[in-house]
Amino acid sequence: MNSKTTQARTAGWQQIQRWFTQERIVLSLAVVLFVLFSVALPGFATHDNILSLVRGVSVLGILGMAMALVVIGRGIDLSLVATMAISVAWTLALAGSGVPLAQALVYGALFAVLVGLVNGMLIAYADIPALFSTLAMGTFIYGLGRLKLIPSDVVPAPENEPWFTAIGQGEVLGVPMPVLLFVAVALAGAAFLRYARAGRFVYAMGDNYLAARITGIPVRPMVVLQYGLASLIGxxxxxxxxxxxxxxxxxxxxxxxxxxxxxxxVLGGIGLSGGKGGVRNVIVGTLLIGVLLNGMTIMNVQYTVQNVVKSSILLAALIFDSLLNPRDEQTAQQGDI
Incomplete structure (x- = not known):
């Protein structure tokens, strides 16, 4: 009787542990914060502020999708923001110098993809750890862009292209365009990871890099593809x-x-050890950070204090990730993070 009771309690506790995943915990925290801010902060739960909140975190969510793609495959891309900024600034500079905007967009996209492909080749074929390769590439791209490609720190958008302005400021049926584009990127990312063969390869590589190579998965080209796609999303x-x-x-x-x-x-639940997580984790993490930042902004919390709060949360999330997804010998040998 006691043995059966113990087994029942153990099974019940294991079921509770399976239910309380990091994704659900973070989603619950986001809901709790939203309710608390709605009650305590005047103007937080208004229609305009909620639209501003979701519009503001859309870009963060899209960049999170790009980062998730490489992290699931057991990598990281510290050059993502530099690639994004320089490629888009160069696009706008070309458009300002007389190049048709559509053509400039193609050039900018190709530049971003090229940076991603170089990142991937350095990691896959030169065996440079992703942490150092992408850190160096981000610094190089920023310096190259400011030295040769971009005339100033701030590059204005073309004024005679209303369709381009609508990408960031327009609405469809009252929903901001950035939100719709975030949804489109999230759906495309989910379809790629779940249904495309290459997406399944990403999970296999993240789960066990050496086993993926032994089973015939083209791991080196896949690493290059990962970073190229991440730069394009950025x-x-x-x-x-x-x-x-x-x-x-x-x-x-x-x-x-x-x-x-x-x-x-990381906060959404995509482990740095790779092979786990998906689009829902990015959405959940984006929601929590969006609610938190919006609430702190309404409370007039200083930017420096906000950075302290975010860095503390990041540190806690990394510790939690290390406990849930401990590093193994195979992960350490790859030297990715």
């Missing part, structure tokens, strides 16, 4: 940013945005 997020504020400020590279992106991914 370019899309940069276009929305530029259209929203009518220009691209390249000093965003020196901001904490890249850490916000990593925070969204």
């Amino acid at each position: 370019f899309i997020g940069g276009l929305i940013t530029a259209a929203s504020v009518s220009g691209m400020n390249t000093r965003i590279v020196n901001s904490t945005l890249i850490y916000d992106v990593i925070l969204v991914v």
Whole structure:
């Protein structure tokens, strides 16, 4: 009798543990924060503020999708924001110099993809750890862009292209365009990871890199593909940013945005050890950070204090991730993070 009772209690506790996943915990925290801010902060739950909130986190969510793609495959991309800023700023600079905007967009997208492909080749074929490769590439791209490609820190968007402005400032049936584009990117990312063969390869590589190689998965080309796609998604997020504020400020590279992106991914439940997580985790992490930042902004919390709060949450999320997804010998040998 006692043995059966113990087994029943153990089974019940295991079921509770399976239900309380990091994704559900973070979603619950987002809901709790939303309710608390709605009650305590005048103007938080208004229609205009909620629209502003979801519009503001859309780009963060899109960049989170890009980062998630490489993190699931057991990598990381610290050059994402630099690639986004320089490629979009160069696009706007070309358009300002007389190049048709559509043509400039193609050039900018190709530039972003090229940076991603170089990142992937350095990691896959030169065996440079992703942490160091992408950190160096981000610094290089920013320096190259400011030295050769972009005339100033801030590059304005073209004024005679209303369709471009609509990308960041327009609405469809009352829903901001950035939100719709975030939904489109999220659906495309979910379809890729779930139904495409390459998406399944990403999970297999993240779960066990060496086993994926032994089973015949083309791991080196897949790494290159991961970083190329991540840079392209980052370019899309940069276009929305530029259209929203009518220009691209390249000093965003020196901001904490890249850490916000990593925070969204890790906090949402995508383990840095790879092979786990998906689009829902990015959405959940984005919602929590969006609610938190919006509430702190309404409370007039200083930017420095906000950074302290975000960094503390990121540190806690990394500790939690290390406990849930401990590093193994195979992960350490890959030297990715």
